[in-house]
Amino acid sequence: MKVHRALGPGLLESAYEACLLFELQNRGLQANRQVPLGVEYEGLQIDAGYRLDLVVENRVVVEVKSVEALAPIHSAQLITYLKLSGNPVGLLLNFNVVQLKDGIVRKINHQTFTSGDELIVRRSPPSSPSSPL
Numbered sequence: 001m002k003v004h005r006a007l008g009p010g011l012l013e014s015a016y017e018a019c020l021l022f023e024l025q026n027r028g029l030q031a032n033r034q035v036p037l038g039v040e041y042e043g044l045q046i047d048a049g050y051r052l053d054l055v056v057e058n059r060v061v062v063e064v065k066s067v068e069a070l071a072p073i074h075s076a077q078l079i080t081y082l083k084l085s086g087n088p089v090g091l092l093l094n095f096n097v098v099q100l101k102d103g104i105v106r107k108i109n110h111q112t113f114t115s116g117d118e119l120i121v122r123r124s125p126p127s128s129p130s131s132p133l
Contacts, residue, residue, distance in 0.1 A: 003023055007019065017053050024056055030056070032054070033053070033054055035054075037050040061091070063093070067096055074105075075105060078092050078105075086109075087109060
């Protein structure tokens with residue numbers, strides 16, 4: 001990804017998050033950063049200050065990490081965010097790796113899909129050749 005190649009590993013998550021948002025929006029995708037996530041428990045609305053790092057096209061939650069290694073709790077956290085937000089797909093991106101492909105995990109929220117559903121991602125054609133995110 002362009003952001004990882006440009007910045008390299010070892011920075012704070014907020015730096016990667018801001019640059020990734022910039023790249024997604026530059027490619028014509030609707031993306032928002034630090035989206036509030038409410039929690040509901042038995043009808044009680046709880047504002048606990050949870051935030052989704054990035055939400056792309058109102059369907060994909062991106063959880064940005066910069067840790068030595070992804071742990072099972074990181075995947076569990078993403079699945080919880082998917083369930084609470086109702087979004088169908090999540091990406092866990094750990095930027096603290098030599099090659100970003102080694103830090104990507106995709107999760108599906110099976111509660112949001114039925115057998116006929118499909119995920120459609122719209123991309124605007126680039127105005128000039130550019131490298132992938």
